[in-house]
Amino acid sequence: MRVVTFNAKALGGGSDPDEDHKTAVKRWFREETGGLIKLHSNVCVAITKEFRNDLQQVYYVADLVDGSGEPALTEGEIGDGHSWVSVRRAQRTMTVAEPTSELGRFTKERDIYLLGDAARKGDQ
Numbered sequence: 001m002r003v004v005t006f007n008a009k010a011l012g013g014g015s016d017p018d019e020d021h022k023t024a025v026k027r028w029f030r031e032e033t034g035g036l037i038k039l040h041s042n043v044c045v046a047i048t049k050e051f052r053n054d055l056q057q058v059y060y061v062a063d064l065v066d067g068s069g070e071p072a073l074t075e076g077e078i079g080d081g082h083s084w085v086s087v088r089r090a091q092r093t094m095t096v097a098e099p100t101s102e103l104g105r106f107t108k109e110r111d112i113y114l115l116g117d118a119a120r121k122g123d124q
Helices: 021-033 075-080 087-096 102-123
Strands: 001-004 008-009 036-040 046-050 055-061 063-067
Touching: 001 063, 046 102, 087 102
Parallel strands: none
Antiparallel strands: 001 008, 036 063, 046 055
């Protein structure tokens, strides 16, 4: 999870025209962390659609295969500042976040649920 000053959000971005979701999530992870991942499954664990903002988010569970790379962040992402945290810390951070928009409130509740599910699966 990427935590930005006064904001918290899961990593991600748009898909390129020739990409499927699995390829896109691997690229996003590499760009934003420098790491390489292996997906647990070819099937995502969740999909959310927010029609008012034309937003679709697809979630996968993955293992880190190689964390030795460097992030390829945009100037805006560098300016925001960010840190990568454990699932449990991300869940705590999201719980105390105070969204200022309807989309932010929806995102908060959804992400708390998904982080809790990921934490439980990690404990197994």
